[in-house]
Amino acid sequence: MTAAHQHRGEASIGLIRVGMVYRTAGGPVEALRDISLDVRRGEFVSLVGPSGCGKSTLLRIVAGLRPATSGAISVDGRPVIEPLSNIGMVFQAPVLLKWRTVLDNVLLPAELAGLGTAGYRERAMELLRLVGLGDFVGKRPHELSGGMQQRASICRALLLDPPLLLMDEPFGALDAMTRDDMNIELLRIWGEDKGAGGARKTILFVTHSIPEAVILSDRVVVMSPRPGSIAAVAAIDLPRPRTVETRASEDFGRLSLAIHRALKLGEGSCASAHRSCVANLGARPMTANRWD
């Protein structure tokens, strides 16, 4: 497996037949089955799928926060056996420290990593201004709205400028307008203007919004209900840089609809629908299927 990965040197995240079974008091819960996926360095990949299909679980596994029960996970060619450092993680809940101000929350990564906060204060302020929290740096989390807390947690993930970002529904609590703005901002942070390849960050992004997945991503991975498996992968070949106008294009509508259908199909039995979904989407051949 390692050999195979070194061979495909550009893969940033490599998942091979990853499965996850939670042992709970009420018996085992199979959250993920047979997830195989490669994310290239600099690629923006979104995960969409019904609630409870294991998207958050998959992000945690990639981050090394939970061990998968089967399969192999690698990041940058190295097997993931402990929590990754130098990644940016946005949890589904904001997970801010209640006792710290917004600014100090954003500075936490520098502190925990032993880098000292002095050198990061300016950057933290800049990030907070960027997401519209410039006037709230001294507030405590409980004085912020849910959407504001989410934005603060995004700033925290970005503080150390990590090359790999794992984001779990980061814009879920935002109003539509702010969300659109944040989408464009995220593309800028990702490095959309830098051209494909190494200069961009690698982003694995979970969302429930199909338009959001389409506007942001290079590829959208559609997951089936629990146990989550990959129902389809859609290549989003819309030109970049993408703007608000992109949403008005015909291709945008076509892709959104195709993903919508794939989700619907996934809700049925997906094992059989698997290939037809991909065909419907006109996607590139799935790397996901390489091991079938």
Add this chain to the structure above:
Amino acid sequence: MNGIAPRRLLPATMTFVGFLACWQLAVSALGVREYLLPSPLSVLAAMGPGEIPWAKHIWTTAVEILGAFLIAALAGVLLGAAIAWSQAAAGALTPFLVFVNTLPKVAIAPLFLIWLGYGILPNMLIGALIGFFPVVINTAVGLTQIEEDLLDLGRVFNAPKWKVFAKIRMPNAYPYILSALKVTASSAVVGAVVGEFVASQAGLGYVIITTQSSMNTAVAFAALAWISILGLMLFAAVGALSRLLAPWAEVSDA
């Protein structure tokens, strides 16, 4: 910002004033004799300067209460932290601490006096012994009852264990510790006074004991009033500390 508004204070004040007024009326209307139940006004008079050197006794008891409180707080937090830090420490310490806690601590007071002699120290230790256990428990609980996500946050940033302890677990435990310290504040008062009952040459508990022979009940009540004033001050100080250290958790306290 979260100061107590006069409006909120009003009902409590009325209860107190009403209680004192009924007491005063009952005593004067029924002609209860002074050595059985002194009126509030004579208690107030006894609290002032006169035959009893109040300053000395108040000082002694205050030092004992504060010492008992600080020892209990420090020992409680350290033991609780040890229990939360390692499974081995938890296994070694918990049964013993539970055993100590089941002892009738007031009954140990005479032993302390045998071992340590008269003075401030044994009274402090009795108070500390009565008051430390809730702090141990709440510290351990506050350090371990923590959202898994918060710990994941530490893991993602490769934070060493002590840093997660200092920056995430400890602040998370503040509200738990502070609510235990409110209990400890009253235990410290009980311990100090009990110690003085058993044997002492000064302190408000000593004053109460001496009134038994003189039948000067007003002085006993005056000492009692001074004790509760000390207790209230400590309680208020813990409340202020809690607003300072854990302003996000103001909801949980009474």
